[in-house]
Amino acid sequence: MDDSAKPRHTRTIRVGNLARVEGEGALYVRVKGNQVEEVRLDIFEPPRFFEAFLRGRNFAEVPDITARICGICPVAYQMSSCQALEAALGLEVGGQLKALRRLLYCGEWIESHTLHIYFLHLPDFLGYPDAVRLAQDQPERIKRALQLKKTGNELMTLLGGREIHPINVKVGGFYRVPRKAELLAVRDKLEQAREIALETVRFVAGLNFPDLKPDYTFVSLREEGAYPILQGRIVSNRGLDIPVSAFEQHFQEEHVPHSNALHATLSGQPYLVGPLARYNLNYDLLPAPLQSLAKEVGLGPVCRNPFQSIVVRALETLYACEEALRLMGEYEEPDAPSLPVVPKAATGAGCSEAPRGILYHRYQMDQQGLITEAKIVPPTSQNQKMIEEDLRQFVAAHLELPKPELTLRCEQTIRNYDPCISCATHFLRLEMEHET
Amino acid sequence: MPGKHKPTLAVWKFASCDGCQLSLLDCEDELLAVAGAVTIAHFLEASSAVLPGPYDLSLVEGSITTPHDAERIQAIRKNSRFLVAIGACATAGGIQALRNFADVEAFTRVVYARPEYIQTLQHSSAISEHVKVDFELRGCPVNKAQLLEVISAFLHKRKPNIPPHSVCLECKARGTVCVMVAQGIPCLGPVTQAGCGAICPAYQRGCYGCFGPQENPNTVALSAWWTHLGVDETAQQRAFRTYNAGAQAFSKEAARHG
Ligand code: SF4
Ligand code: SF4
Numbered sequence: 001m002d003d004s005a006k007p008r009h010t011r012t013i014r015v016g017n018l019a020r021v022e023g024e025g026a027l028y029v030r031v032k033g034n035q036v037e038e039v040r041l042d043i044f045e046p047p048r049f050f051e052a053f054l055r056g057r058n059f060a061e062v063p064d065i066t067a068r069i070c071g072i073c074p075v076a077y078q079m080s081s082c083q084a085l086e087a088a089l090g091l092e093v094g095g096q097l098k099a100l101r102r103l104l105y106c107g108e109w110i111e112s113h114t115l116h117i118y119f120l121h122l123p124d125f126l127g128y129p130d131a132v133r134l135a136q137d138q139p140e141r142i143k144r145a146l147q148l149k150k151t152g153n154e155l156m157t158l159l160g161g162r163e164i165h166p167i168n169v170k171v172g173g174f175y176r177v178p179r180k181a182e183l184l185a186v187r188d189k190l191e192q193a194r195e196i197a198l199e200t201v202r203f204v205a206g207l208n209f210p211d212l213k214p215d216y217t218f219v220s221l222r223e224e225g226a227y228p229i230l231q232g233r234i235v236s237n238r239g240l241d242i243p244v245s246a247f248e249q250h251f252q253e254e255h256v257p258h259s260n261a262l263h264a265t266l267s268g269q270p271y272l273v274g275p276l277a278r279y280n281l282n283y284d285l286l287p288a289p290l291q292s293l294a295k296e297v298g299l300g301p302v303c304r305n306p307f308q309s310i311v312v313r314a315l316e317t318l319y320a321c322e323e324a325l326r327l328m329g330e331y332e333e334p335d336a337p338s339l340p341v342v343p344k345a346a347t348g349a350g351c352s353e354a355p356r357g358i359l360y361h362r363y364q365m366d367q368q369g370l371i372t373e374a375k376i377v378p379p380t381s382q383n384q385k386m387i388e389e390d391l392r393q394f395v396a397a398h399l400e401l402p403k404p405e406l407t408l409r410c411e412q413t414i415r416n417y418d419p420c421i422s423c424a425t426h427f428l429r430l431e432m433e434h435e436t
Numbered sequence: 437m438p439g440k441h442k443p444t445l446a447v448w449k450f451a452s453c454d455g456c457q458l459s460l461l462d463c464e465d466e467l468l469a470v471a472g473a474v475t476i477a478h479f480l481e482a483s484s485a486v487l488p489g490p491y492d493l494s495l496v497e498g499s500i501t502t503p504h505d506a507e508r509i510q511a512i513r514k515n516s517r518f519l520v521a522i523g524a525c526a527t528a529g530g531i532q533a534l535r536n537f538a539d540v541e542a543f544t545r546v547v548y549a550r551p552e553y554i555q556t557l558q559h560s561s562a563i564s565e566h567v568k569v570d571f572e573l574r575g576c577p578v579n580k581a582q583l584l585e586v587i588s589a590f591l592h593k594r595k596p597n598i599p600p601h602s603v604c605l606e607c608k609a610r611g612t613v614c615v616m617v618a619q620g621i622p623c624l625g626p627v628t629q630a631g632c633g634a635i636c637p638a639y640q641r642g643c644y645g646c647f648g649p650q651e652n653p654n655t656v657a658l659s660a661w662w663t664h665l666g667v668d669e670t671a672q673q674r675a676f677r678t679y680n681a682g683a684q685a686f687s688k689e690a691a692r693h694g
Contacts, residue, residue, distance in 0.1 A: 017480055047501075047544070047556055048451055053534040057674060064644060068531045068679065071455020071577060119461065119482060130483030132471040142468070150464040161635045163462060164455040164577040165646070168639045175641040337640070411484075 010037075013395075013407050027410055029395055036396050039388045041414065054374040059085050059343060059365050060171055066361070066376070067165045072115070075108040075156065076354030077361075078169040080376075083231060084361040085171045087245070088348025089341060096334040097173040098230070103183075103327045104159040104166070105229050105352070109320040110152030110193065111163065112355040113275075113313045116418045117200065118145040121310050124412045125207045141203075144196045148317070151193035154186055155324060173338030183328045190325050197318035198293075204310045205297035210409075213304040214393060216386070217269060218277035221353050227285045227319060228278060228353050235281055236271065244351040247360050253377065263385045264377055270385035273357025274417065275312040279303060290319055306390060306416040313355075313418075343369025354379050356418050383417050390416075443492035443591055446478035448512055450498030450505050451532050451560060455577040456523035457481055457497045463580050470584070473591065489515035493590050496569075499525040499532055499560045499682075506557070506566060513567035518590050521563040522583065524576035528648055529682030531576075533560040536682060537690075562682060571596060576646040576679035579631050600651045602626055603643050606634035615642055622662050624675060627653035627685070645678060649685035659689065669693045 015027040026042040050069055057065060066081045067074035079101060086093060093101070118141075119131045128134040135142035153163040158178060160166020168175050219240070221232035234250075235241045242250060253264050265271070283291065283301040294300065299311060349362040357379030364373040394413050398406060447457050461467065461482060477487035494516035500506050513519055521527050529536065536559045544556070563569055573586050573596075582598055589596035599605075603625035607614060615621040615637045623642030625634065629650040636643045649655070655676070662672055673694035676686040 017486075048532040049535055049540075049544075050531075052542070052544075053531075053538070058671070061674065061678075065531065065678070068453050068455075068576065071453040071458045074453075074455070115461065123484075129485035130476070130479075132468070132476060132483065133485070135468055135471070139468075146464040146467065149462075153462055153464070161639050162577075162632070164458060167636050167641065167644075170641075175636075176639045 011403070013403065013410060015407060015411055027391075027414065029391060029410060031395060031399065034396075034399060036392050039391045039395070041384060041387055041391075051374045051376055054363075054371050057371050059363070059369045059371060060341075062363065062371065062374075063169050063171065064165075064167070067169075069376070069378070071164050073108060073112055073354045073356065073359075074165050075105055075160065075169070076352055076359050078166065079105060079230060079352040080350045080354075080359045080361040081363075082169065082171050083350030083352065084348045084363050085350070085365075086348070087350055088346035088363060088365060089171075089344065090346075091172060091339055091341065093173055093339060096332055097177070097338070099327050099331065100159060100174065100177060101169075102230050103324055103331075104156060104169070106320040106324040106327070107152045107155030107159065107163075109229070109355055110197075110317055110324075111149050111156060112152075113317040113320070114145060114149040114152060114200075116355070117204065117310055117313050117317070118142065118149075120418065121313075121415055122204070122207075124408075124415060125310070144199070148193050148196040148200070151186070151189045152320075154189065158182060158186060170338055172341045173336075175337060177334055177337045180331055180333055183331055187325065187328060190321055190328070194318065194321040194325065197314065197321050201293060201297060201311065201314040201318055204314050205299070207310070209305055209307040212306065212390075212394065212397075214306070214390060216276070216304060217266060217271040218280050219266065219271045219273050219358065219382075220278040220281045221351060221358060222282060223285075225285070227282050227323075229323075230352055231350075234351065234358065236266070237281060240266070244360070245349045247349060247351065247377075248362070248375075251360075251377070251382075253381070264382040265385060270389050271382070272386045273379050273382050274309070275316055275355075275357075276303060276306065276309050277357065278353060279312045279315070286315075286319065287322065290315060290322075293318075306413070309416050309418075343367065347373075356380065357382060380417075387414055387417050442473075442475045444477040444487065444489075445474040445587070446489070446491040446494045446512075446516065447481070448478070448494060448496045448498075449480070450496070450509070450525070450563075451501040452498030452523065452525045452530065454481060454497070456525070456575075456583075457495070459577050459580050459583055460495075463584060466584055470587065474587075490517065491515060492517050493587065494519045495587075496521050496526050496563050497523055499529045499562060500566055501532060501557050501560045503557065509563060509566050518570045519563075519567065520571045520573060520586055520590065521569045522573045522578050522586075524574065524646065524648060524679040525560075526563045527572040527574055527683075528680040528686075529560040529562050531679050531681070533682035534677060535560055536687075537677065560682065573598065574629050574647045574680075575631055579633070582631055599630055601630050602650045602653070603628045603630050603632070603634050603637075603647070606630045606632070607637050610634050610638060612637045615640065616661070616665075620665055622665050622667050622675070624658070627655050627658050644675070645680060645686065648680035648683045653685050655685060655689035656692075659693065 011031040013029040028040040030038040063078040063081045066077040156163040161168045218237045221228035222235040223232035345367045347364040360377040362375040586596045616623040621642045624645040625643035629647045676690035
């Protein structure tokens with residue numbers, strides 16, 4: 001039955017299991033007449049209690065443990081953890097050790113962005129259920145995509161020991177640093193990867209995008225003189241400019257009844273983190289050729305269309321390839337793989353740019369270096385309110401669409417975000433009360 | 437092969453980080469070949485096409501932590517010809533099994549402002565505690581090559597060739613000098629199952645046991661060695677309580693310390 005013909009009635013959209021997102025979730029939208037009454041992104045991801053069981057662990061174990069929050073961006077968890085603990089201990093990991101961290105992180109951006117672009121997001125634009133079926137019609141494209149992704153993974157394996165849950169990251173630096181020759185061995189592959197990334201930018205820029213330009217509050221890091229990956233100040237397009245240590249004074253997490261997740265807000269308002277936010281707040285820090293490329297493919301310095309996040313991801317992938325090549329070229333083997341670390345009672349915060357947006361950690365430890373309190377705010381929890389807001393606007397503007405199509409477009413709206421539901425350390429499931 | 441039934445593959449997720457199923461997508465060189473040999477019938481992380489069961493091979497990632505999941509795994513078992521548990525979460529309860537040694541209500545209060553909304557079980561348990569599993573593949577995360585071996589073994593109806601020996605043998609094969617003997621770095625390699633290729637010692641650190649206990653590990657002898665290296669009791673307990681805290685040999689050894 002086409003219930004759109006009867007606008008007075010209640011219409012619901014339910015997607016029982018969202019596909020092509022990381023982790024498991026569901027969507028529920030209820031429309032009454034011309035009003036969108038309720039939008040919920042349901043998370044069934046069961047609680048895993050990281051913040052609780054980190055208490056009592058030694059600080060040195062933290063980066064290995066927090067990596068397990070998310071298999072898709074473990075490096076982000078390791079970097080935010082290490083930086084928070086180093087801030088507490090008053091350590092500054094600089095020079096080539098910092099450069100190696102950035103290089104490792106570039107590997108994760110390449111791998112994770114490529115996964116999202118080709119495997120999770122692109123099939124929507126081309127009308128396929130997945131990249132494997134897409135590969136039957138366009139084998140070359142998917143083979144090239146796999147090669148690009150593999151290069152990101154190889155970089156992670158070289159610096160981290162393996163691509164999922166790297167074992168080589170520690171508070172103060174690394175367990176072992178690579179020889180220059182080891183790095184140069186992947187140089188050719190990265191040069192090929194750069195070509196594929198460039199092709200990807202041009203290709204995805206030519207997709208059809210629905211017209212949507214919400215007036216987002218963007219939040220990202222702003223790193224001194226470089227496109228933000230590892231660290232920086234937290235900034236917004238509405239004038240926010242704070243050190244990481246002030247995060248909790250401005251951002252709140254709420255656990256409200258009738259909501260299914262902890263929602264982060266910025267002074268009570270929803271905001272957006274991730275590639276679009278990074279791009280809009282740091283366009284000036286992209287190398288000039290990338291800025292021209294962005295113009296050439298129709299992006300410009302401001303891009304507010306969430307569907308075009310696929311183009312921004314592609315640009316960032318290209319950036320990560322180029323940045324990795326630059327870092328490799330400048331690499332000199334450091335004297336020691338890590339700085340000496342002496343535990344003390346202290347608190348520290350750290351934040352880095354996971355592929356999906358800023359990831360905030362804070363730890364408190366005692367004199368022996370045992371953690372007494374941990375707080376982790378992942379990107380998906382920060383975007384959750386904004387995803388629901390986008391869905392609300394999208395549904396309100398497209399009430400005339402037949403239900404199957406509207407449902408599909410809602411799913412696509414969610415996939416714009418690359419929500420990483422398993423990284424949502426403290427999402428929870430909550431049964432809704434339904435109107436009778 | 438024309439006329440022949442292509443086996444169906446399903447991938448399921450419970451409490452986990454997604455890393456083990458991601459390992460399948462990380463098999464870049466083999467992924468399209470795998471996709472050619474099986475019909476991907478249910479793999480939500482990768483595809484929105486979902487075919488109804490029964491499935492020839494189900495790969496299960498993650499541990500059971502909620503009443504709803506305890507029911508869901510039963511339905512999956514009924515619908516699967518072979519069921520393989522992949523990763524430390526599915527074979528030992530994963531890192532989330534650390535709750536098994538604590539008070540879950542206290543945990544809930546630490547993380548959530550409104551603990552009354554949380555539905556969770558006191559224990560995080562392995563898949564085999566709920567249903568019969570045909571094979572368990574260890575690792576946090578699983579090793580890609582081993583994952584491919586398991587898939588192809590089941591498709592060809594043979595036993596997977598997954599060696600049960602310890603990480604030490606892999607160090608020897610790789611030519612890594614023992615970090616514990618030569619440098620006095622505490623290492624769980626002697627009691628941990630091989631499979632990773634002995635990555636940690638090659639990166640100048642001790643194994644932290646992410647593949648779980650090997651068959652019949654002598655954990656008591658290892659602890660004595662760690663004591664000799666100066667590792668205190670609580671640190672020894674923590675070492676056995678990580679990603680495979682719920683595996684019997686490790687939980688038993690952990691209980692002796694602390
Ligand atoms: S075993 Fe480790 S890698 Fe696999 S799902 Fe669990 S936490 Fe992730
Ligand atoms: S912790 Fe042990 S089993 Fe895990 S990767 Fe390191 S050496 Fe291998």
